[in-house]
Amino acid sequence: MIYPASPSRSTDGIDDLLRQVAGGNRAAFERLYHDSAPILLGVCMRVLPDRSEAEDVLQEAFVAIWTKAAQFDGVRARGLTWMGAIARHRAIDRLRGMPRGTRLPVEAIDEVADPEPSAETHAEASASRARLDDCVEQLDRRRKHLIRIAFFEGVTYEELAARTGSPLGSIKSWIRRGLQQLRACLEQ
């Protein structure tokens, strides 16, 4: 595996721990848990306010992280972001009542597309980008509001329509237009 040089990472940073975990290092996995579990529990609890459900999901997430650590390429995302996304998607799946049996095997989900990223990909990932908050701020009030609720609560289109009393088609349209605007803004 090619590890791009990254002067901003300290010796025992999460990315390094993940690489050690990928090599089967259990002590590194324990350190990884101690360092990142509080943040990941915070991610789970934002979606699932019930503590014991959130801790169940946290457990599942760390099992997935152990199993999939070799897939973390360190280029497309930071380790903590990669881990956070795993935790959040599991929490949302739980919220949707998706029983474990119907979910794909852990190895298959979130598979990284490019096992050998090119130098060009790395450069793109490092390129300066406008911050998400700045771009969201530029959206009209309704799109901004809907996108924030959607992300922070993990609610479906249908639930948003029910909560706001707006037609489902309109909710979809507003959010999709908002997402397109965000993409354009973040690409600047």
Added chain:
Amino acid sequence: MNIPVEQVDFETPRDDDLFAAEYVLGVLDADDRRTAQARIAREPGFSALVGDWEARFAEWLLRVVPLNPGEQVWPRIRTSLGWAPVGADSHPRADGARGWKVATALAAAAAIAAISFAFLQQRPVQVQPPTIVVNPTAPLLKRPVTVLERDDGHAGWVASFDANTQKLHMAPVPVPADVQGRVNELWIIPAGQAPISLGLLSAETTQVIDVPAALRSQIRAGATLAVTLEPKLGIPHAAPTGPIVAKGSITQI
């Protein structure tokens, strides 16, 4: 199948990139999530689109209040993986179980951090009472903390000083790494004096800093803790050259 007109979005039909965005945003129902997950597994192109959207939302992803998991979680992870609940490969941390103490101190300061986050969440923030995992030697919940605030008002780090051990505990609220590859350096600025480096500071993990004997008396009310972005080479530096990203005045420590 007749879909009622008002449920159809005529203006912005879904394409793959939008579907990937909707998956990451979290608005898809269970069926659509299953479809998306199947496509992530089978289609590298779609998986890449999802990865790009995860990166776009990364700042929001980690903007949470950290909370200590209960003691039973780690043993259960081990047993799920088929390991003994407490293993021979389990090494005590160099600072004992202090990592949890820092997290506890952070949770105790969560009310401060929660105010920054509250405007982002559309429902009242629930601050959970922290689970104390180890026996504290000092009443941690009463230990004063200094919050180092960023320009945007969000908490950057929460600092607390253990006078018994003369160690400074720093707990970060993670943010994306500096695009130029600079690192965070912590400074103590005694009132009216030049900044003195306390070294490299993690923006991702809790960290315990051994304060050099000569500087311990400087960690006191009236001084300021500040974090700047600096090149990694040459830390600790003689003086800051990069921008200040967070600072907090020590009123009690």
